[in-house]
Amino acid sequence: MRHDLLFHITSKKEWKEYQNNGRYEPETLEDEGFIHCSSGEQIEDTANRLFSDKDKILLLVIDVSTLGENIKYEKDEETGEKFPHLYEPLESSAVIDKIEVGAEDDGTFNIGFSSNS
Structure with a gap:
């Protein structure tokens, strides 16, 4: 799995709705102060839980190298896992x-990333 990539789950509608001058600012940024992200190893579980x-x-x-110091693992x-949180709008x-x-027929998401990717 590439460690220079992160993932954020949204919908097409929200992606369009929360873009502002080239920046993505979802509700969680205002409500919680950050944008939830996941690593490749976490993304399938995140999708199926939430x-x-x-x-x-x-x-x-998301290309991690573009995020600077405003990404924090908390x-x-x-779950007890550390997840990446972005404390600024996503460019x-x-x-x-x-x-x-x-979703699959059983309602689950099969993202298909593995630690060998």
Whole structure:
């Protein structure tokens, strides 16, 4: 798995709705002070834990090298894992790809990343 990439889960609608002058500013940035992200190893579990009510999700693929010092790895109370949190708007130029993923018939997401990628 490439460690120079992070992922953020959103929807096509939210991606369009929360862009402001080339910056993505979702509600969590205002409500919690940061944008939730996941590593490649965490993304499938994150999708299945938090987005099980969705038919489709949009993965934003983020180049870590563009984020500077405003990315912090913090422990999640529920899982005990450290997750990356971005404490500023996400510059659209940092998003190197967008991947739409549909839920499987059983409602789960099969992201398909592994530690060998």
